[in-house]
Amino acid sequence: MTGPSEPVARWRAALAVYGKPRILGMGLLGFSAGLPFLLVFSTLSAWLTQEDVSRTTIGFFSWVGITYSIKVFWAPVIDRLPLPLVTRLLGRRRSWMLVAQLGIAAGLVGMAVTDPQLDLRGLALWALLVAFASATQDVAIDAWRIEAAPGSWQGAMAATYQAGYRIAILTAGAGAFYLAADIDWPQVYLVMAGLMGVGMVTVLFVGEPDVVVTSGTEQREQRVVDFLARSPHWPRRLQQITAWLLEAVVCPFLDFFARNGHLALAILVFVAIFRVTDITLGVMANPFYLDMGYTLEEIASVAKIFGVGMTIGGAVLGGVLVARYGIMRPLLAGAVLAAGTNLVFAWLATRSDPGLVGLAMTISADNLAGGMAGSAFIAYLSSLTNTAYTATQYALFSSLMTLPGKFIGGFSGMAVDGFGYVWFFVLTAIAGVPAILLVTYLMRVANVDRGVAAPERL
Numbered sequence: 001m002t003g004p005s006e007p008v009a010r011w012r013a014a015l016a017v018y019g020k021p022r023i024l025g026m027g028l029l030g031f032s033a034g035l036p037f038l039l040v041f042s043t044l045s046a047w048l049t050q051e052d053v054s055r056t057t058i059g060f061f062s063w064v065g066i067t068y069s070i071k072v073f074w075a076p077v078i079d080r081l082p083l084p085l086v087t088r089l090l091g092r093r094r095s096w097m098l099v100a101q102l103g104i105a106a107g108l109v110g111m112a113v114t115d116p117q118l119d120l121r122g123l124a125l126w127a128l129l130v131a132f133a134s135a136t137q138d139v140a141i142d143a144w145r146i147e148a149a150p151g152s153w154q155g156a157m158a159a160t161y162q163a164g165y166r167i168a169i170l171t172a173g174a175g176a177f178y179l180a181a182d183i184d185w186p187q188v189y190l191v192m193a194g195l196m197g198v199g200m201v202t203v204l205f206v207g208e209p210d211v212v213v214t215s216g217t218e219q220r221e222q223r224v225v226d227f228l229a230r231s232p233h234w235p236r237r238l239q240q241i242t243a244w245l246l247e248a249v250v251c252p253f254l255d256f257f258a259r260n261g262h263l264a265l266a267i268l269v270f271v272a273i274f275r276v277t278d279i280t281l282g283v284m285a286n287p288f289y290l291d292m293g294y295t296l297e298e299i300a301s302v303a304k305i306f307g308v309g310m311t312i313g314g315a316v317l318g319g320v321l322v323a324r325y326g327i328m329r330p331l332l333a334g335a336v337l338a339a340g341t342n343l344v345f346a347w348l349a350t351r352s353d354p355g356l357v358g359l360a361m362t363i364s365a366d367n368l369a370g371g372m373a374g375s376a377f378i379a380y381l382s383s384l385t386n387t388a389y390t391a392t393q394y395a396l397f398s399s400l401m402t403l404p405g406k407f408i409g410g411f412s413g414m415a416v417d418g419f420g421y422v423w424f425f426v427l428t429a430i431a432g433v434p435a436i437l438l439v440t441y442l443m444r445v446a447n448v449d450r451g452v453a454a455p456e457r458l
Contacts, residue, residue: 030164032199091208103133155322158378252389277432279405314371334373339432
C-alpha cells in the first residue's frame with residue numbers, strides 16, 4: 001500500500017503546524033492582547049454614556065489610545081532593560097508580558113472601583129494605565145512570537161494570534177454588553193480583569209525563546225564600544241547612557257538598513273501602504289451598511305459576529321499557505337485579494353435590494369481576504385526583524401503600517417460625498433495597486449522567499 005502523494009503530505013505538514021504547543025499558546029496570548037482594547041474605547045464609551053457623561057468628555061477619553069501609536073518610543077526599553085527578579089525567573093520576553101498583564105488587570109480593577117460621576121479624572125488615569133500596559137504587552141508579545149518560532153511557522157503564529165485577538169474583541173465588546181444587561185458596569189470590568197488571568201497562566205507555561213545574535217550585529221555593537229573608547233574624557237555615567245542609547249535606539253535602525261541595503265526604503269514604503277486599501281474602506285463600512293438600509297441587529301450579526309468567524313477562517317488559511325508556500329506568494333495573493341474584494345462592496349452598492357445574502361457575500365469575501373492577507377503580512381514583518389532588536393523593529397513596523405491608511409481614511413467621507421459609494425469603493429481598490437506592484441518588485445529583486453529556509457528553534 002503506497003503512502004500519500006508528495007503534495008498531500010506537504011499539505012498535511014502545513015496543517016500539522018497548528019498542533020505545535022507554542023502556536024496554541026500564541027492564540028491564548030492573542031486573547032490577552034485583544035481583551036483590553038475595547039475596554040478603553042467603545043465599551044468604555046458605552047459605560048460613560050449610561051453615566052450621562054458629556055459627549056465631548058467621552059471624545060477626550062479616546063486620547064488614551066494614543067499610547068498604542070507611540071509604543072515604538074519605549075520598545076527599546078523592553079528590548080534591553082531586565083526587570084528586577086522577574087527577568088531572572090521568566091526571561092526577557094515573558095517577564096515584560098507578565099508585568100504588563102498585571103498592570104492591565106490592576107488598571108481594570110481601578111476603573112471598576114472608580115465612580116465616573118465622582119472621579120472622572122481618576123477613571124481616565126486608570127484607563128491610561130490599562131492602555132499603556134496593553135501597548136507594552138503588545139510589544140512584548142510581538143517580540144516573543146517572532147523569536148519563539150521559525151519563519152515557516154510565522155503564518156500560523158499570526159493566524160492563531162488573530163483568532164485569539166478576535167475572540168477577545170467579541171468578549172470585551174458584545175460579551176461585555178450582554179453582561180452589562182444583567183450586572184452593573186463596575187462588575188463587568190472586574191470580570192474582564194479576571195479574564196486577564198488567561199494570559200498570565202499562559203506566560204507561566206510557554207517557554208522563553210532562545211535568541212541568537214549574529215556576528216554582524218555583534219560587530220555593529222562593537223563599533224559603539226570602540227567609539228566610546230575614543231572618548232575617555234567623558235564622565236563614566238555619560239558613557240554608560242550614551243552606550244545604552246546607541247545600542248538600544250540607534251543600532252536597531254542601522255541594523256535594518258545594513259541588512260536590507262538598497263531595498264530598505266522600498267520595504268518601508270511597502271509596509272506603509274499595504275493596509276491603505278482596507279483601512280480606508282473600513283472608515284466608511286458602518287455608514288455604508290446603515291445607508292443601505294441594514295438594521296443595527298443585522299450589522300451586528302453579519303458584519304461583527306459572522307464576520308469575525310470569516311476573518312479567523314481566512315487567518316488560518318493564510319497560515320497554512322505560508323507554511324506550504326513560504327511568505328511572499330501568499331503575501332502577493334493577499335495584496336491582490338485585499339484590493340479586489342473592495343470591488344465586491346462596489347457591487348453591493350449598486351444593488352437596490354441586496355438583502356442579507358448580499359451583505360453576507362460581501363462580508364465573507366472581505367474578511368476571508370483580510371484574514372489571509374493579515375497572516376501573510378504579519379509573517380512578512382516578522383521576517384524583517386533581527387532577534388537582537390525584535391521589539392524595537394517590530395514596533396516601528398506596526399506603527400508605520402497604519403499611519404498612511406489612517407491619514408488617508410480621514411478624507412473617506414469627502415470621497416463618498418463627492419463621488420458616491422460605488423466610486424469610493426473602486427478608488428479604494430485602486431489604492432491597493434501600488435502595494436501589489438511593490439510586493440511583485442520585492443519578490444523579483446530580492447529573489448528570496450522569506451521564511452522557507454528559516455531554522456527550527458523549538
